[in-house]
Amino acid sequence: MARNDERRSALADAGIRVLAEEGARGLTHRAVDSAAGTPRGTASNYFPTRDDLISALVDRIGERLTPHPEAVSSRSARLPDRKLFADYLRDVVRRLSADPHVSLALFELRLEAARRPAVAEALGAWRQRAFQDDVAFNEGSGLPGGQTEIALFHYAIDGLMLDKLTAPIDTGLSIDAAIDEFVDRLIR
Numbered sequence: 001m002a003r004n005d006e007r008r009s010a011l012a013d014a015g016i017r018v019l020a021e022e023g024a025r026g027l028t029h030r031a032v033d034s035a036a037g038t039p040r041g042t043a044s045n046y047f048p049t050r051d052d053l054i055s056a057l058v059d060r061i062g063e064r065l066t067p068h069p070e071a072v073s074s075r076s077a078r079l080p081d082r083k084l085f086a087d088y089l090r091d092v093v094r095r096l097s098a099d100p101h102v103s104l105a106l107f108e109l110r111l112e113a114a115r116r117p118a119v120a121e122a123l124g125a126w127r128q129r130a131f132q133d134d135v136a137f138n139e140g141s142g143l144p145g146g147q148t149e150i151a152l153f154h155y156a157i158d159g160l161m162l163d164k165l166t167a168p169i170d171t172g173l174s175i176d177a178a179i180d181e182f183v184d185r186l187i188r
Contacts, residue, residue: 012059062126156182
């Protein structure tokens with residue numbers, strides 16, 4: 001069977017759906033084949049081991065969450081201030097919210113990373129790169145705050161998304177209002 005990037009991406013996308021809907025225990029090559037509508041054995045052809053499959057899912061989540069280049073360049077052209085930083089956070093939340101399967105799969109992988117060192121290694125490397133990219137963007141654009149503030153925003157956004165995607169508490173606070181509060185309280 002010819003290996004191609006489109007099929008690989010489709011299988012990874014199916015794996016993301018399975019992981020989000022069934023959890024880590026439900027993530028099997030057979031379940032990915034079923035979700036992708038491909039013949040049995042296709043997923044294992046592309047991803048021979050479970051670790052290969054999980055690594056592919058981490059890579060695909062990264063691709064799907066990468067900001068659009070136009071969004072990055074439009075923010076880079078603006079004056080650095082709190083409003084720009086808040087808009088940047090809104091874009092992060094928008095990307096995380098665009099397809100709940102991606103965010104739920106990411107949370108599932110994080111839970112699985114607590115139990116499996118190979119998952120922790122693959123996911124940890126991707127998260128560290130994403131964090132460093134955020135720090136570099138922040139520093140390069142002259143936005144307020146440094147590495148500590150970026151880390152605190154990652155923690156805050158993770159909590160916001162976990163709440164939004166699971167059993168949300170009713171605070172009466174909109175996501176935009178929460179982001180404004182994050183910025184006001186964390187950026188001096």
